[in-house]
Amino acid sequence: MMKNSKLQVLGIVGSPRQGGNTDILVDQVLTGAEEMGASIEKVILNKLNINPCQACNSCYKTGKCMHNDDMEELLEKMEDSALWVLGTPVYWWGPTAQFKAFLDRWYCPKHETFKGKHVILVIPLEGSSINARHTIGILTDVCNYLGIELDETVLAPGMNEKGAVLENVKLIKKAYNTGKKAIKMLINS
Numbered sequence: 001m002m003k004n005s006k007l008q009v010l011g012i013v014g015s016p017r018q019g020g021n022t023d024i025l026v027d028q029v030l031t032g033a034e035e036m037g038a039s040i041e042k043v044i045l046n047k048l049n050i051n052p053c054q055a056c057n058s059c060y061k062t063g064k065c066m067h068n069d070d071m072e073e074l075l076e077k078m079e080d081s082a083l084w085v086l087g088t089p090v091y092w093w094g095p096t097a098q099f100k101a102f103l104d105r106w107y108c109p110k111h112e113t114f115k116g117k118h119v120i121l122v123i124p125l126e127g128s129s130i131n132a133r134h135t136i137g138i139l140t141d142v143c144n145y146l147g148i149e150l151d152e153t154v155l156a157p158g159m160n161e162k163g164a165v166l167e168n169v170k171l172i173k174k175a176y177n178t179g180k181k182a183i184k185m186l187i188n189s
C-alpha cells in the first residue's frame with residue numbers, strides 16, 4: 001500500500017492560454033488529488049524552454065541531450081511523480097506544438113523510469129469528442145509502449161473561448177473527482 005503523503009502529482013499544461021480550458025481542468029484534477037493528501041505541482045510548457053528533438057542520439061551515446069534547456073529538470077520532476085496530469089487542447093486534430101515537442105523529448109534513456117507511472121489526460125477542444133481521436137490515440141500508444149498506466153481521460157468537447165469550461169459545472173466536478181479517484185486508487189494499489 002502506498003503512503004498518500006508521499007504521492008507527488010505533476011500537472012503539465014500544453015496550452016499557451018494561461019487560465020484557459022486546459023489550465024482550469026488540470027487545476028481541478030490537481031485540486032482533487034491534493035484533497036486526498038497528494039503533493040501537487042504544475043508546469044506550463046509554454047513558459048519553459050523545450051526544444052524539438054534533433055534525433056542525434058546524443059542522449060543514448062553520452063547520456064546527455066544536445067539541448068541545454070528546461071527538459072532535463074522536467075524529466076526529473078516526472079521521475080519523482082507517481083501521477084502525471086497531461087493537458088493539451090486539440091490543435092488541428094493533434095496536440096499543441098508545445099506538447100508535441102515535450103512528448104518527442106521522451107525519446108531518451110530516462111523514459112525507462114516511466115514504467116508504472118500513472119497518467120490522466122485532459123483534452124479540451126472546440127468540436128465534438130471524435131476530433132480528439134488522434135490526440136488520444138498518440139498518447140494511448142505512447143503510454144502502452146512505455147508501460148505507463150493511462151488511468152482516465154477528461155475530454156471537454158465544445159470548448160472554444162478561454163475559460164468556457166467554467167460554465168460546465170459537471171465537467172469541472174468530473175475533473176476534480178478524477179484527481180481524487182486516482183489518488184485513492186494509488187493509495188490502495
Ligand SMILES: Cc1cc2nc3c(=O)[nH]c(=O)nc-3n(C[C@H](O)[C@H](O)[C@H](O)COP(=O)(O)O)c2cc1C
Binds near residue numbers: 022090125131160161
Ligand atoms: C491553432 C488552433 C487549432 C485548433 N484546432 C482544433 C481542432 O482541430 N479541432 C477542435 O475541435 N478544436 C480546435 N481548436 C480549438 C481549441 O482546441 C479549443 O479552443 C480549446 O478549448 C483551447 O483550449 P485552451 O483554452 O486550454 O487553450 C484549435 C485552436 C487553435 C488555436
